[in-house]
Amino acid sequence: FTAPSSPRRNARTTALPSTPVAEAESAASTTPCEGDRDILVRSARGEVTERTPVWLMRQAGRYMSAFRQYSDKYPFRERSETPGMAIELSLQCHRAYGMDGIIMFSDILTPLPTLGIDFDVIKGIGPVISTEVKTEEDVAKLGNAEDVDFDETLPFIREILGTLSKEAEEANTSLIGFVGSPFTLASYTIEGKSSKHCLDTKKMMMADETGESKAMSQFLDKIAVMIGNYACHQIECGAQVIQFFESWAHQASPKQFSEFAKPAAQKAMAIVKERYPDVPVIYFANGGSSYLELQRDMGADMIAVDWSVDMAEARKILGPDVPISGNIDPTVLFGTKEQIEQAVRDCIDKAGGPGNRHLLNLGHGVMQGTPEEAVGWLVDECRRYKGKDA
Numbered sequence: 001f002t003a004p005s006s007p008r009r010n011a012r013t014t015a016l017p018s019t020p021v022a023e024a025e026s027a028a029s030t031t032p033c034e035g036d037r038d039i040l041v042r043s044a045r046g047e048v049t050e051r052t053p054v055w056l057m058r059q060a061g062r063y064m065s066a067f068r069q070y071s072d073k074y075p076f077r078e079r080s081e082t083p084g085m086a087i088e089l090s091l092q093c094h095r096a097y098g099m100d101g102i103i104m105f106s107d108i109l110t111p112l113p114t115l116g117i118d119f120d121v122i123k124g125i126g127p128v129i130s131t132e133v134k135t136e137e138d139v140a141k142l143g144n145a146e147d148v149d150f151d152e153t154l155p156f157i158r159e160i161l162g163t164l165s166k167e168a169e170e171a172n173t174s175l176i177g178f179v180g181s182p183f184t185l186a187s188y189t190i191e192g193k194s195s196k197h198c199l200d201t202k203k204m205m206m207a208d209e210t211g212e213s214k215a216m217s218q219f220l221d222k223i224a225v226m227i228g229n230y231a232c233h234q235i236e237c238g239a240q241v242i243q244f245f246e247s248w249a250h251q252a253s254p255k256q257f258s259e260f261a262k263p264a265a266q267k268a269m270a271i272v273k274e275r276y277p278d279v280p281v282i283y284f285a286n287g288g289s290s291y292l293e294l295q296r297d298m299g300a301d302m303i304a305v306d307w308s309v310d311m312a313e314a315r316k317i318l319g320p321d322v323p324i325s326g327n328i329d330p331t332v333l334f335g336t337k338e339q340i341e342q343a344v345r346d347c348i349d350k351a352g353g354p355g356n357r358h359l360l361n362l363g364h365g366v367m368q369g370t371p372e373e374a375v376g377w378l379v380d381e382c383r384r385y386k387g388k389d390a
């Protein structure tokens with residue numbers, strides 16, 4: 001399988017309505033500013049930038065008809081583990097909207113098989129993990145995290161990121177790598193699938209606290225080492241920034257976050273920062289906005305916030321100098337053009353104004369069913385907005 005075509009430089013393709021007005025408007029508004037290649041990376045590092053950069057979580061996804069032409073036909077793992085297809089799916093949204101970053105089409109679960117944990121993504125159900133991990137014996141049976149050879153176990157990653165790195169350079173945009181945070185990957189594995197209450201995970205944390213079984217902390221340790229090394233591998237293959245997804249932070253109480261999720265994420269992020277101090281790390285805890293103050297000192301360069309906290313409040317809690325990402329409610333994209341543009345301006349203003357150590361994003365992923373043109377309105381308004389007083 002080979003990717004059909006390489007992207008034109010920051011060009012819009014077919015995703016938007018093709019009325020002459022829309023075409024003229026979008027062509028004008030996405031003309032690339034020279035020097036944009038690293039604006040996202042610089043903002044994640046905490047530099048003040050000439051405008052606020054933008055990308056969207058799940059920007060590669062089923063809301064795009066071009067994406068559905070693949071997702072309707074090929075199973076998830078085939079799509080994400082076949083370089084030609086994964087590359088094409090990563091690039092489609094950038095060709096359509098010209099975000100400031102391309103994120104590789106992959107999944108947080110993709111590296112689990114390196115430890116002997118098997119998964120699949122089943123249409124209509126979601127991710128399903130078949131390897132049981134509940135006891136200390138189960139953890140001990142998993143692979144050794146210290147010496148995973150990612151080129152051997154996940155050979156497609158180097159090819160995907162290597163090609164995307166060239167494509168991103170050509171398109172004058174950044175290349176984003178990502179990993180799941182240890183607590184999220186551990187709880188996904190323990191539960192075996194999406195879970196409302198994560199009861200087994202919670203029981204394991206309680207058993208860990210009493211000392212009855214250390215399976216949870218041993219499992220987190222193992223995943224933290226593998227994930228830290230996997231993030232480094234992505235950097236070696238071309239990723240310029242790494243986002244950590246703590247997607248199940250809403251399952252952890254502040255105490256459980258402090259005792260389990262936080263130290264494990266810190267351990268993984270420290271592996272990255274020790275080897276690649278200049279590569280920024282973004283930490284996103286979905287549902288973690290009620291304990292934002294606990295995230296300030298984790299060692300991440302940038303904190304990404306979910307949509308349930310007002311950006312002005314998040315700014316206040318984290319402080320004016322902490323690089324921040326987020327946090328428009330994904331459902332805003334089902335609103336009118338005016339509502340979407342207003343949400344962009346509000347979010348940027350509340351984060352401290354254009355380019356003020358802020359990377360615009362949604363507060364969670366783009367939802368299925370989102371109108372394709374709405375994503376363009378958001379991206380365009382972010383690039384256009386010069387601030388309240390301009």
Ligand SMILES: Cc1c2[nH]c(c1CCC(=O)O)Cc1[nH]c(c(CCC(=O)O)c1C)Cc1[nH]c(c(CCC(=O)O)c1C)Cc1[nH]c(c(C)c1CCC(=O)O)C2
Pocket residue numbers: 056057058059060061062071075076103104105106107108109121122123124125126127178245247286365
């Ligand atoms: C929790 C989580 C997962 N995967 C991911 C997270 C963290 C983000 C979040 O909090 O939502 C991360 C992820 N998953 C995917 C990306 C690609 C890059 C991007 O555009 O952001 C990223 C960054 C593609 C994907 N990964 C998946 C899809 C949808 C299914 C498909 O394409 O077949 C996509 C676009 C599969 C997947 N994988 C996962 C879920 C919940 C699903 C959806 C299941 C379903 O709705 O059927 C686990």
